[in-house]
Amino acid sequence: MTLTGIDIIDAHIHQWDPHTTPRQFSKHATLLRYVPIPIDLATKLTPRRDREFVGEASAYMSPYLPADYRTDLGGTAVSALVHVEADWTGAEPDETRWVASLPFGVDTPRLAAIVGAADPAAPDFAAVLDAHQSASPLLRGIRTNVANHPDPAVKSFAAHDGRLTAPAFLTGFAQLAERGLSFDTWVYSGQLPELTALAERFPEVPIVLDHLGTPAGIFGPMGKSTGRTAAQRRALFERWRADLTDLAAQPNVVAKVSGLMMPVLGHPVPPRGAPTPVPTLVERVRPMLTHALAQFGADRLIWGSNFPVDRPITSITGAAEAVATALTDAGATTDDLRKVFAGNAIRVYRLE
Template identity: 65%
Template sequence: MDLAGMTVVDAHIHQWDPLTTPREFSGLAKLLRYVPVPMDLAKRLAPRRDREFVGDPTPFVYPYLPRDYRADAGDVPVEAIAHIEAEWIGTGPLGPADETRWVASLPFGVDTPALGAVLGAADPTAPEFAELLDAHRAASPLFRGIRTRVEYHPDSQVRATRKTPGLLTSPAFLDGFGALADRGLVFEAWVYSGQLPEVSALAERYPETTIVLNHLGTPAGIFGPVGRDTGQHPGQRRELFVRWCDDLTALAQHANVVSKVSGLMMPILGHPVPRRGEPTPVPVLLERISPMLEHALDVFGADRLIWGSNFPVDKPITSIPNAADAVATALAGHGADDKAIEQVFRRNAERIYRIDVL
């Protein structure tokens, strides 16, 4: 579907420079800079869970800055973006606010899309959580909320931050979350699909706080095998899809939850990784993602879905134009008209993140 004539907000991108800013993957980036191992060899030497998550490590070992995003966006008419925290490991309890300050200093809005919002890193279980929220707000007036690394998967070979489930519903998390709610900030929930009931419980506890489900809940292995025992055969993938549908339906009953139709080209979903520089074509993407998008549209409606490219994380699988085309075409094929498409690709992000640069 052609998005020409429509201005777009890309509500989920990452900016980083692992060579000059402290990221979890900075060590690898610096190593490969000084020890020029061929990228394909570096990929083969990486642990399986990392290989399956990133697909191709190339985007993670080079800076990804506004000019790089502009080039990747191609002819998609992106006017503004929302930056989502990207594994910053600055020191001290207020260190994550330095990422917000750094992003705000980047050359957005010159010959690149404008910076519309920043969603920083913070952990509600930390003693200094409230102080960190205020530090983020002081770092940029575009700070709109946080994302916390809470992802857990029962398959130990699927890459995840947490080793045990239940953080989102733990007393420490729920108690600390009040500081976010008091400040009217947004919570970005990136979880694997088995954690969707936890997101529902959080939404019920804090019904006045906007919760943005990232990547439709990331059902790892829904398109192909990953990990030790995830998505290994069609029957297992069908079972995963049915459970995801049920849990997403339950989550959508909470009016304070919106969902991003983003990250649908993450390698961890089980996409085959194409040859570098040959993005998966739109018809192939449509065949895979259409059932997910149709269900999301049914349960959330067009006024509670937000598009994001998740670049450069999704870059090993496809391009931004192909990803945007596939999402828009799938939604249109399920009855979304031009007004609904504009809601998903612009209006909802403007409302949720209070973006007024367009």
């Protein structure tokens, strides 16, 4: 399935420079910059959960900026971008200001919106939101890093689960409604019920589920005990399917069909420069996308490349074609694809 003639907005990208901006992986990137260790050897020396999550680490060890995205874009015609926060460890509004300063729209797609980092549980949450909005008029919402997995060998980004329903989080969350801001969240699949409870409590806040809830290990072994057998993977899919159905019943939630090529899902990582064939990806992701389309409908799905995180598995073109083909196989029409690949992002992120 090609996307010729369909406008595309990439509603989920990341930009970083670990050498000049504060990132979780800045220390490792700086070390490799000055110590001539081959990146493959350095990767082997990192914890297993980090290796399995990134798949292939080169994108994290160097800047990933508009020109790098343009190179990865290849021949895919993308008209606009939404940037989503990415492992910034300094004051959160500084990332929004930095992203807004990057040279998008010169020989790259224009930057249409920014989703910044902020934690509703923080006592200064309202002031942080004000600072984000002052940093750039492109701010449309925030994302809080809450992904936690019960398998200790699967990389978590939060110390524990339950953050989405904690009292302090709920108290601050109301500030988003007051400012007309949306909430992106990336969770592992076991956390979907938490997100459903949050969405039910705040029906006035648009909530975007990133990456369809990432059932880690659904395509292959991950961590110590995740997706090790076909039976485990089937059980993981069945639970994900049931929990996604419950979440989709909340009309304020839309889902991103993004991040489906993340290595943490259990994709075998191919040799560098040899992306997974699109038909192989279609076979893997079709059951997930068939269910997502049935539950959310074409009006509540948004595509994003999640680049460069998904790059070890496929290209931007490959990711887009795999999603488009799987959705078409599930019954999506050309008009449906226009919504998924552009129209819904325009509505949800209020793009000009």
